[in-house]
Amino acid sequence: HQRLEDTMASLPEPPCNPFSITAFETGYRQGGHWLKGMMAYVGGNRDLAMAFLAQQVPELKAIDPQGSYLLWLDCRGLGLDDEALKAFFVHQAGVGLSPGRQFGHQGRGFMRMNLATPRVTLEQALNQIHQAVAAHRNR
Known part of the structure; x- marks a missing residue:
């Protein structure tokens, strides 16, 4: 309970609307089980x-993500x-990935x-990616 109060106190005033306060509090108090399941999934x-x-x-x-749900793909082989x-x-491929270059010049040739x-x-x-790369490979 103290962690919730400390977090709420650190937010700018007003922190959020009444509905989001309830959701925020519920997440802190009862979200552990959901979080563990989501992390495993x-x-x-x-x-x-x-x-x-x-x-x-x-x-x-x-590139194996470390602490993230975002997978970086080194696509320079294409x-x-x-x-x-x-x-x-x-x-x-018909997929929407984020271009790595959005995140700086080190991201050139990568997708996220x-x-x-x-x-x-x-x-x-x-x-779909597999099929598109196979077609690209065989052209």
């Missing part, structure tokens, strides 16, 4: 994506510049994938 998504990409799409190197890379994922999604959505996206 997203961890399963990470494991699925890492294994799938390593086995099926060697052109993409997945031989595409950043504009072509973004277009490739949107138009050929959100793993906090339903597993069926992730599986569909991975299969």
